[in-house]
Amino acid sequence: MEEKKKTAREIIEGYDGPPVRIMEVCGTHTHEIFRLGIRKLLPEQVELISGPGCPVCVTQVGFIDEAIYLALERQVTICTFGDLVRVPGTNMSLAGAREKGAKIRIVYSPVDAKEYAKEHPKEQVTFLSVGFETTTPSACLSVKKAREEGLTNYSILTANKTMPQAYEALKGSADIFLYPGHVNAITGTKLCEELAKEGVSGVVAGFTAKELLTALAVALVRFQEGGPFFVNCYPRVVTDDGSPQAQKLVEEMMEPCDSEWRGLGVIKGSGMRLREEWSAFDARKKYKIPPIQGKANPACRCGDVLQGKCKPSDCKVFGKVCTPQHPIGACMVSGEGACSAYYMYGEAEEMK
Template sequence: MKQMERAISILREYSGPEVRIMEVCGTHTHEIFRQGIRGILSPAIHMISGPGCPVCVTGTGYIDEAVWLAEKKGCTILTFGDLVRVPGSEESLQTARAKGAKVRTVYSPQDGEAYAAEHPDEECVFLSVGFETTTPSSCIAVKNAVRDGIGNFSLLTANKTMPMAYEAMKDSTDLFLYPGHVHAITGLSVPRMLADTHQVSGVCAGFTARELVTALAVAVTNFEKGGYFFVNCYPRVVREEGQPEAVRLVDSMMEPCDDLWRGIGRIEGSGMKLRQEYASYDARIRYEIPFMQGRTNSGCRCGQVLQGRIEPGQCPLFGKVCTPEHPSGACMVSSEGACSAYYLYGDHQTLL
């Protein structure tokens, strides 16, 4: 505990130059708030909640596609719980379900495939969102479906990759708090390259209070010394080379595509879709889904929140028309979204 107290006092008493730290991962955002970590930071340390919550950066049009599959094609939608309440242009999966659409939450894509195998009469579509950490599971599910000869299972993909997003975000922050579980898969070459080419520094962090506090203390201490650096603060999970097996699997089944990030726009090569060989498992091809643009509340400033340009409280909708019960934007609906975290965990300043 002694080292922990030292880490906490480093963060409380930090008096170096002002530093912006972007936590890229939604689970980090959630844990940082849940553990009250913002409350122990010196005023010179500014946390920015970046674009790493897959629910937040998934466009409204994607929800519209899922609702369309459920309502127009009678598909059973299998999804992580995270997506159920996200508003589409007209409906969320939750409101569609209330009207009779079949929407089931599952723990994993593989469980979704198993459900499809047990329900051959249902056309099952798994909502495949997530970053590098989650994508291998979606690929395994499709691989299992091929192996088991399951013809009633497909993915509606919105899988995304982080490297291009780091590039897009690097001017919004001095430091990245890199998502440990993404780099458990992809390894550390990208963060090291970003530090080595003097673009942006960073630390790779785990998810417990102890791991987060440690990573932040290491980050600000190095930042104060000056120069560009990268430190892996999560070596018990993250290896230099990542999990090559997972990377190979994804590469063999999926290929990069341009993707739309809610509030940020199109980022070239930042999405993943199934390769041509697996087209029959791609729900867009299988059900000939028409293009859906998706409409969002025009006042919603999720995009600027995601890029760290404004704090959630600076959005005119925040806490007024946009609350976790009636979210206008994805950053409020996702429990890992910045707006939701600010709203639910409150302004830490008032508690001190």
């Protein structure tokens, strides 16, 4: 009689292999795994740790300070995604700047910011371009359309980052990477395959309960077999080549640069900035922003959380001084932040 195949849940719950640390690179994975109750299925020897996959969380304090400089000193209208508004800068957040009279508008896409600039020709408008490979193409598209439409009052302040160098910097911090499906939908799987050859194991995961359970089950089975591996567990969205069209757009308009990551420091070649031929839309050049070195609150351990060195609940200010209503660090602000996930879903679990 043929043996019945185990479900992904049964594989996870029945795992009896060696201890394993799996890094949720993507903040959305962290939230969904908590929300869906998947952590409760894991045996004791399986540990999930957070990584640097929340773009708002890894954005350096100095970037917030630059945006505040534009808003208060240069009277530029700032268009931004909502999560960034309450991220602390050195002295205040964008919400604090708004209380001082700055024009801060929440938009849902870079194209919305470009449209606002078009509709308000007397205002100088800057979009805060924060994100990984997933959102960078849309920022480029907004600039391209602004040039086509002859807009001279639109620019972007870039904090765009790419994941490959971060994976290299995090080697050894986890046994398995749970790769973000939406990033790989753009980049493809070549990098992950190359990392496996270098000894770094990982699986690409989707975002539904079934997709996450499948990815974790595959990861545990392959880990127990021994040897580095890579598996694409999100084939309905992620292909080998990713999105050549999006890759081409970014390559034409942007170039790599060194970039500071909260917690990881400056990672060479991990940032993206507009090429010289698009410099009229580069807010740093357009407004001659002076060098600004931001300073994070020393009580905040976001940097350690983003490297998987500690859990949010290990931070002394977590849930006490630092809450979603009064955040000290970016990881408590963002909808993809590990601290906000632990606060919303994980306090009871961590205290048992």
